[in-house]
Amino acid sequence: MSEIAILGLGLIGGSLGKRLSVTHTVVGYDHDPDTASKAVATGVCSRVEATAARAAAVADVVVVAVPVDAMPKLFAEIAPHVRSGVTVTDVGSTKAAVVASGLARFGDRFVGGHPMAGSERHGVDAADDELFEDAWWILTPTQDTASGAYQQVAALAAECGARPIALAPEVHDSLIARLSHVPQLAASAVVEMAASDVDNEPLLGLAANGFRDVTRIAASDPSMWVAIVRSNREAILEALGELEGILEALRTTIEAQDWKALHSVLHRARAARLELFAKPVYTGEPVGISLLIPDRPGVLAEVTTAAGELGANIEDLRILHSTEGGRGRLELVVAGRAAATELVATLTDLGYHVDVGVPG
Amino acid sequence: MSEIAILGLGLIGGSLGKRLSVTHTVVGYDHDPDTASKAVATGVCSRVEATAARAAAVADVVVVAVPVDAMPKLFAEIAPHVRSGVTVTDVGSTKAAVVASGLARFGDRFVGGHPMAGSERHGVDAADDELFEDAWWILTPTQDTASGAYQQVAALAAECGARPIALAPEVHDSLIARLSHVPQLAASAVVEMAASDVDNEPLLGLAANGFRDVTRIAASDPSMWVAIVRSNREAILEALGELEGILEALRTTIEAQDWKALHSVLHRARAARLELFAKPVYTGEPVGISLLIPDRPGVLAEVTTAAGELGANIEDLRILHSTEGGRGRLELVVAGRAAATELVATLTDLGYHVDVGVPG
Numbered sequence: 001m002s003e004i005a006i007l008g009l010g011l012i013g014g015s016l017g018k019r020l021s022v023t024h025t026v027v028g029y030d031h032d033p034d035t036a037s038k039a040v041a042t043g044v045c046s047r048v049e050a051t052a053a054r055a056a057a058v059a060d061v062v063v064v065a066v067p068v069d070a071m072p073k074l075f076a077e078i079a080p081h082v083r084s085g086v087t088v089t090d091v092g093s094t095k096a097a098v099v100a101s102g103l104a105r106f107g108d109r110f111v112g113g114h115p116m117a118g119s120e121r122h123g124v125d126a127a128d129d130e131l132f133e134d135a136w137w138i139l140t141p142t143q144d145t146a147s148g149a150y151q152q153v154a155a156l157a158a159e160c161g162a163r164p165i166a167l168a169p170e171v172h173d174s175l176i177a178r179l180s181h182v183p184q185l186a187a188s189a190v191v192e193m194a195a196s197d198v199d200n201e202p203l204l205g206l207a208a209n210g211f212r213d214v215t216r217i218a219a220s221d222p223s224m225w226v227a228i229v230r231s232n233r234e235a236i237l238e239a240l241g242e243l244e245g246i247l248e249a250l251r252t253t254i255e256a257q258d259w260k261a262l263h264s265v266l267h268r269a270r271a272a273r274l275e276l277f278a279k280p281v282y283t284g285e286p287v288g289i290s291l292l293i294p295d296r297p298g299v300l301a302e303v304t305t306a307a308g309e310l311g312a313n314i315e316d317l318r319i320l321h322s323t324e325g326g327r328g329r330l331e332l333v334v335a336g337r338a339a340a341t342e343l344v345a346t347l348t349d350l351g352y353h354v355d356v357g358v359p360g
Numbered sequence: 361m362s363e364i365a366i367l368g369l370g371l372i373g374g375s376l377g378k379r380l381s382v383t384h385t386v387v388g389y390d391h392d393p394d395t396a397s398k399a400v401a402t403g404v405c406s407r408v409e410a411t412a413a414r415a416a417a418v419a420d421v422v423v424v425a426v427p428v429d430a431m432p433k434l435f436a437e438i439a440p441h442v443r444s445g446v447t448v449t450d451v452g453s454t455k456a457a458v459v460a461s462g463l464a465r466f467g468d469r470f471v472g473g474h475p476m477a478g479s480e481r482h483g484v485d486a487a488d489d490e491l492f493e494d495a496w497w498i499l500t501p502t503q504d505t506a507s508g509a510y511q512q513v514a515a516l517a518a519e520c521g522a523r524p525i526a527l528a529p530e531v532h533d534s535l536i537a538r539l540s541h542v543p544q545l546a547a548s549a550v551v552e553m554a555a556s557d558v559d560n561e562p563l564l565g566l567a568a569n570g571f572r573d574v575t576r577i578a579a580s581d582p583s584m585w586v587a588i589v590r591s592n593r594e595a596i597l598e599a600l601g602e603l604e605g606i607l608e609a610l611r612t613t614i615e616a617q618d619w620k621a622l623h624s625v626l627h628r629a630r631a632a633r634l635e636l637f638a639k640p641v642y643t644g645e646p647v648g649i650s651l652l653i654p655d656r657p658g659v660l661a662e663v664t665t666a667a668g669e670l671g672a673n674i675e676d677l678r679i680l681h682s683t684e685g686g687r688g689r690l691e692l693v694v695a696g697r698a699a700a701t702e703l704v705a706t707l708t709d710l711g712y713h714v715d716v717g718v719p720g
Binding site for chain 2: 116117118135167175178179182183185186187191193194195197203204207209210213214216217218220222223225229230236239240243248250251254257259263266268269272273274
C-alpha cells in the first residue's frame with residue numbers, strides 16, 4: 001500500500017481517488033478550496049494539501065489530473081519537491097507536448113497516460129469509482145521511460161479496472177485527433193449548420209434520435225475543448241482538412257448525381273463502422289510469450305510500443321530480473337493467437353529472442 | 361372501423377400494421393412474398409393481396425410505405441383502382457417530389473406524411489407497434505389538400521401514439537436535410553476520416569463513447585440512403601455546402617490560433633444543442649381557439665401550415681360543418697398560451713375571424 005498524490009480533483013482525478021482510496025492512502029490537491037474540501041468529504045482522498053508541491057512531496061506515485069494546458073506549469077512547480085525514484089504520470093487527453101514536458105522535468109520516471117473514460121458531467125461531484133471499468137488506458141512510454149515506472153502506472157490503471165495499452169505519444173495524438181477531437185468539432189459544426197436555418201428554429205425540436213446521437217457531445221464544456229484543441233493543433237488540422245475533403249467529395253458526387261459512387265462511399269463507411277465495434281479488437285485466448293531483455297531503460301517501452309502499434313493487447317506483464325544483473329526476462333500475456341504471432345515476428349525483427357509459452 | 365391498405369411492409373409499414381390491426385382491418389401488400397407471408401403470420405395485417413392495386417382497391421385509407429424512390433411508380437399503378445373519396449398518404453422521408461406526384465395522381469385526397477420514427481433494425485421482423493409512440497408525425501398538406509383527408513391522416517397518426525404536426529413540403533425538406541440527411545452524411549464522413557489512417561487501423565477499436573455516438577447512424581442501409589439523398593438533392597446540397605463552410609471556418613480559426621473565436625463557436629453550438637432538447641418546443645397548457653372557415657379545399661392546410669411554421673403544435677382539431685353548407689367552424693387545441701396567441705395573430709392577418717376558447 002503506497003501513498004498516491006492526485007493533483008487536480010475534477011471528474012478524472014476525483015474518480016481515480018475514489019477508486020484508489022480503498023487500497024491506498026490518497027493525498028489530494030485542487031486549486032479550488034471548495035473542490036478540495038468536497039473531495040475529502042466524499043472519500044476521494046483521505047486528506048488534501050494546500051499546495052501541489054506539498055502533496056507531491058510525500059507521495060510514492062504522483063498523478064497529475066489538471067487540464068492539459070495547465071500541466072507544464074504544474075510539472076515545473078512540483079518537480080523540485082518530488083522525491084527521487086517516484087513515478088509521475090498524467091491523465092491528459094493529448095500526449096506529445098505533455099510527455100516532452102514531463103520527461104524534461106522528471107526524466108525516466110515520467111510515464112504519460114490517457115484513460116479513455118469520461119462523462120458528460122464534470123467536476124468532483126461527478127466522481128465515480130466505476131468510471132474506468134473496462135476502459136482503455138493508453139500509456140505513452142518512450143525510449144527514455146524506465147520499465148519500473150511503466151509497470152507501476154500500468155498496475156495502477158489495472159487496479160482501476162482499466163485495460164492499459166502502450167502507444168507512442170505521436171501515434172496517440174494522431175489517433176485521438178481522428179477518434180475524438182475532430183468528431184467533437186464535427187458535432188459542433190452539425191449543430192451550427194442545423195441552427196443556421198433561423199426561419200425554422202422552433203422546428204429544430206423535431207430532431208429525431210439520429211441527430212441527438214450525432215450532436216450529443218456538442219454539449220461538452222467549450223473551455224476544456226479549447227485547451228484540448230490547443231494541445232493537439234497539428235494533428236487536428238490534418239484530420240480536419242481530410243474531413244473537409246471527404247465532405248467536399250460527397251457534395252460533388254451528389255451534385256453529379258453519381259449514385260453508384262455515393263452508394264460505395266456509404267457502404268464503405270457502414271462496413272468500417274460495423275467492423276469497428278462488432279468485435280473488440282483486442283480479445284482472444286491469452287497467449288504467453290517471453291523474451292530476454294537487457295536491463296536498461298527504454299526496453300519495456302520498445303516492446304509495449306511495438307505491441308500497441310500492432311494492436312496487440314498486453315493483458316499481463318512482468319519482469320524477472322536476472323540475479324547476476326545486466327539481463328532479465330520479460331514475460332507477456334497477449335490476447336489472441338494472431339496478435340501474439342505478429343508480435344513475436346516484430347520483436348524478432350527488432351533483435352529479441354522470443355519464446356512462445358511462459359511457465360504458468 | 362375502416363379498412364386500411366398498407367403497401368410496403370418494411371419497418372414502418374409493418375409497425376403501422378401491427379398497431380392499426382387492433383382496431384381496423386388491415387390489408388397488406390409487399391413485393392417480396394416472404395415479407396408478405398411473415399406479415400400475416402406476425403399480425404401485421406389480416407391478409408395480403410398479390411398486387412398493390414388489389415389491396416388499394418378495397419381500402420378506405422391507403423398508406424404507401426415503400427422507399428421514396430419507388431413511390432411515383434406505385435402511385436401510378438394504384439391510381440386507377442383507388443375508389444373515389446378514399447384518402448391516400450405516404451410515409452416517405454422527403455416530401456416535395458412525393459407530394460407533387462401524389463397530388464397529380466390522387467388530387468385533393470392525397471396527404472403527404474413523414475413519421476419521425478425509425479430504428480437501426482429494418483424489415484418486417486423489426487415491426488414494433490410502439491414505434492410511433494410520442495414521435496412527431498409531420499403532415500404536409502398544401503393548398504390543394506381536402507380538410508377531410510388531412511383530418512383522417514392526422515387521426516391515424518394520433519391513433520398510433522404519434523403527435524401530428526403540419527408543415528409545407530418544402531419547409532419539411534429543408535428542415536430534414538439539416539436534421540437528418542446531412543448529419544447522416546457527416547457521420548459517414550467522420551468514419552471515413554477515422555478509417556483513412558490505415559497505419560493505425562487496428563487501433564480504431566480504442567474509440568470511446570463520443571465516437572460511437574457521432575457515427576452510430578453511419579451503420580444504416582446505404583441503398584435506402586442513396587434513395588433518400590436522390591429525393592432531396594437540392595436541400596441536401598445547400599445544407600452540405602453550409603456544413604463545409606463551417607468546418608473550413610473552424611480550421612482557419614484553429615490555424616490562426618484564435619482561441620477566443622474557437623471558444624465562442626463551441627459555446628454557441630453547446631447552447632444550441634442544450635436548448636434543442638432541454639425543453640420540448642411544443643408543450644404548455646392546452647388553449648382552445650376556433651374560427652369560421654369557408655367550406656373549400658385548402659383551408660385546413662392553410663391553418664395547419666401557419667401553425668407548423670410558427671412551431672405551434674395542434675393537439676386536437678375538429679371541423680363542425682354548417683348544416684346550411686358553405687361554411688363551417690374549425691376548432692383547434694394548441695399547446696401553450698404563447699403559441700396560441702401567435703397563431704391567433706397570424707390567422708387574423710390571413711383574414712380569419714378567430715375566437716380564443718372553444719366550448720368543451
